[in-house]
Amino acid sequence: MHINPLDISTPATELNFSGKNVLIVDDYMEMRSILRDMISSCGAEVKKIHMATNGNEAIAWLKKVPFDIVLCDLILGSGKNGQQVLEEAKYQSLVGPSCLWLMITAEKTMEAVTGTAEYQPDAYLLKPVTEASLRSRLAKIWTKKAAFAEIYKAMKQQDYSKAMHLCDQRLASDKAHAADLLRTKCDLLLVSGEYDRAKQVLEDILAVRDLPWAKAALAKILLKKNDLDAAKHLLEETTEANPAYLEAQDLLAHTLQVMGDLEEAGNVLERTVKLSPNSVTRQKNLGQVAMKLGKLEDAERAFRKSVSLGENSVLRTADAYLGLAKACSANKNVEQALKVLGQLNKNFAADEVRTKALAVEGMIHHQSGNAEKAKQIADELSQSISNDSIHPDSDGALEIARLLLTTGDKEKAIQLLQSEIKNNPESATLLRDVAEIFDQAGMGEEGSRLIETSRQEAMLIMNRGVLLISKGQYEEAVSAMRDAYSAMPANIRVLLNLAYVIITYMQKKGPTPELIEEARHSLQAANELSPGESRFVRLSAALNELTTLR
Amino acid sequence: MVGISNKKQTNTTNIPVVFNMANFLVSSVHDMKNSVSMLICGLDKVLTSVEAAELSTHAELVQMNHEAKRINNRLIQLLTLYKLGQKIYPFDPQSVCLDDFLRTTVAQYAQLLKFRQIHLEVRVDPGLYWYFDEDLISGVIGNALNNAMRHTHDHILISAEEHEGGLVLRVEDDGDGYPPELLEGNGNVMQSVDFHGGSTGLGLYFSAMVAGMHRNQGTQGDLCLENGGSLQGACFVLHLP
Numbered sequence: 009m010h011i012n013p014l015d016i017s018t019p020a021t022e023l024n025f026s027g028k029n030v031l032i033v034d035d036y037m038e039m040r041s042i043l044r045d046m047i048s049s050c051g052a053e054v055k056k057i058h059m060a061t062n063g064n065e066a067i068a069w070l071k072k073v074p075f076d077i078v079l080c081d082l083i084l085g086s087g088k089n090g091q092q093v094l095e096e097a098k099y100q101s102l103v104g105p106s107c108l109w110l111m112i113t114a115e116k117t118m119e120a121v122t123g124t125a126e127y128q129p130d131a132y133l134l135k136p137v138t139e140a141s142l143r144s145r146l147a148k149i150w151t152k153k154a155a156f157a158e159i160y161k162a163m164k165q166q167d168y169s170k171a172m173h174l175c176d177q178r179l180a181s182d183k184a185h186a187a188d189l190l191r192t193k194c195d196l197l198l199v200s201g202e203y204d205r206a207k208q209v210l211e212d213i214l215a216v217r218d219l220p221w222a223k224a225a226l227a228k229i230l231l232k233k234n235d236l237d238a239a240k241h242l243l244e245e246t247t248e249a250n251p252a253y254l255e256a257q258d259l260l261a262h263t264l265q266v267m268g269d270l271e272e273a274g275n276v277l278e279r280t281v282k283l284s285p286n287s288v289t290r291q292k293n294l295g296q297v298a299m300k301l302g303k304l305e306d307a308e309r310a311f312r313k314s315v316s317l318g319e320n321s322v323l324r325t326a327d328a329y330l331g332l333a334k335a336c337s338a339n340k341n342v343e344q345a346l347k348v349l350g351q352l353n354k355n356f357a358a359d360e361v362r363t364k365a366l367a368v369e370g371m372i373h374h375q376s377g378n379a380e381k382a383k384q385i386a387d388e389l390s391q392s393i394s395n396d397s398i399h400p401d402s403d404g405a406l407e408i409a410r411l412l413l414t415t416g417d418k419e420k421a422i423q424l425l426q427s428e429i430k431n432n433p434e435s436a437t438l439l440r441d442v443a444e445i446f447d448q449a450g451m452g453e454e455g456s457r458l459i460e461t462s463r464q465e466a467m468l469i470m471n472r473g474v475l476l477i478s479k480g481q482y483e484e485a486v487s488a489m490r491d492a493y494s495a496m497p498a499n500i501r502v503l504l505n506l507a508y509v510i511i512t513y514m515q516k517k518g519p520t521p522e523l524i525e526e527a528r529h530s531l532q533a534a535n536e537l538s539p540g541e542s543r544f545v546r547l548s549a550a551l552n553e554l555t556t557l558r
Numbered sequence: 559m560v561g562i563s564n565k566k567q568t569n570t571t572n573i574p575v576v577f578n579m580a581n582f583l584v585s586s587v588h589d590m591k592n593s594v595s596m597l598i599c600g601l602d603k604v605l606t607s608v609e610a611a612e613l614s615t616h617a618e619l620v621q622m623n624h625e626a627k628r629i630n631n632r633l634i635q636l637l638t639l640y641k642l643g644q645k646i647y648p649f650d651p652q653s654v655c656l657d658d659f660l661r662t663t664v665a666q667y668a669q670l671l672k673f674r675q676i677h678l679e680v681r682v683d684p685g686l687y688w689y690f691d692e693d694l695i696s697g698v699i700g701n702a703l704n705n706a707m708r709h710t711h712d713h714i715l716i717s718a719e720e721h722e723g724g725l726v727l728r729v730e731d732d733g734d735g736y737p738p739e740l741l742e743g744n745g746n747v748m749q750s751v752d753f754h755g756g757s758t759g760l761g762l763y764f765s766a767m768v769a770g771m772h773r774n775q776g777t778q779g780d781l782c783l784e785n786g787g788s789l790q791g792a793c794f795v796l797h798l799p
Contacts, residue, residue: 038596039596039599042596042599042600042603045603046603049606114588114591114592114595115588115591115634115637116647116648116650116693117648118646118648120648120650121648121649121650134693135591135592135595136594136595136596136598136599136602136630137599138598138599138602138666139602139606140662140665140666141662144658144661144662148658183685183687184655184687186653186687187652187653187687188653216775217689217774217775218773218774218775219689249773250649251645252647252648252649252650282646283646
């Protein structure tokens, strides 16, 4: 327990560097050489240390060599910054889960507080980096990676119950990682839809310590249960006490948006963007909210920022370009708007994006008074939909409907909107978006009626199968859900209910390869629409059980 | 600085000048920090290559290294206080192993302690974990240690223990203790500018601020200065909830 001054300079942990590849990324020559000397005196083999002076060089190295350690400065001069290099490396799977990534920064950044985001480094190291701090950090992360290796493996295989079991096992003895283990366990309970157990664990944690992540997790459960007021209240409390915990800020903005309080959602986003201005996604969200509020200049500014941040980032989104084009058009800058769409088409090749962009282009022409051109695009899109040659996503369908309504193809537009409502009848946000489109076309009242009828119809069909199952009418249930599926193929509840009735049917009457295939297809489609739904996890497990029985 | 930059939205002619001043100060502190970082890295590199026995022949380097670190700590404190005032500091309490934490913190002073032949003792239960912002508390303890090193005869004790549901961190020395004026001002650190003889008061202000930021279940951290303790000198006592 007592340390004398001679002991404190010698680190406790021995690091094993044998065979390990190290990448150093820094734009300053002096820093590179300092870091190289430091890591080699920690034990790394000199010939296994590689160096890059900028983001592109780093990516090139990462493609060539499987690195075990990356020491990367956050600021790399012009071009990609360290965060963008990390994002690209993870996105392209250039680094595996065993690779240790240390981000070196001059000072603590807001992004360091987030904790468990997908594109986080293993640690941030503050300058000046000393050999002692480097050693102790490397040792700590290696131990943590070892402790979590099996758990992450089980999570990757979506074997959440095994992962949870491993967490519990470790929690019993591993005090050093207790905090992270508990947090992982809560995440696992959340993804497997065990909200009540998750809530219990979180409340136990919070009874001892005010932890912002635990409060945010509790708010997520409230959101899942559609208790929006309680979620909002909890998140307000959390963000008030911990403004730097950006995840809670984003969650609060999202909650307010779902509640329809755009004004306040915009305020929260404004505040958060001030704290952390370099998020492609957050700037885009801010742009979208500002746009809906009619704050056109703010919208344009935010979208522009998102687009420019996205230039070097794999996380760039087409929606930022579309938003910017719309904002420019609304600000009476048609030329700019069309130019942005041109850039969009250069950067994004996906059909859904192109379709959406075309619809937006049509609206831009309409707004600029070029009715002929708008009509031409509208006809083209309408034709493609009739031919079944394009398959717009939900946003795309709304954009097309907006254009068709303004150019006079009312019937087709209403059809599109009705089918979107049926695919997503429980999304308050979508219903509001549809209502806004009707309003804009001067069809407010008729629109409200249409929305309500479609929604009720959808709810009825969605639940018919489950009702029949509960009455023991298994065959009728399957056939009812199949009908629902053909009417509403992108409705997540329909897809999950179809899988549910088929699985229940098989549990009663025995599995067949065709039914297993049908259930699996339905589950996969649901998971693509909304990844990681708790019902998906439970139904997949039930289906796997049936398959092993055979 | 804090009050000034709130005015950045206004358009009067003289305000932008003041605003730029705050901006210049902040960006200069950043810039200085980068330079000092390089300086520390370089000095560390030279000193680690020096054998322990020959350390006495590099007295100036050891002292320079120490001063560079002091500058760095001061700059960090200034930047942190600025950000706290702007409400943009990324406050991030995490579960920390006190044994690791104190070892890492004091390791930065190992050379100087050795050189000055100060005996430093760390008392902590290896199984003790607590929630706090590691960077901030490391700054606070570093500051207290620096101060103790200046005033001790030859013995410093750092300890951490759980007491009545809170964490108590103590930095004690066997020097002459704090001057009475400072002890009287306890509880109002803003007034005690003359911190332990010839200091700016920044360190103490920073420490009290950081202590108060740590909150849990309705209680908040605080800072306490005493004379006495197990070494009969100055005691810097930090309570964290």
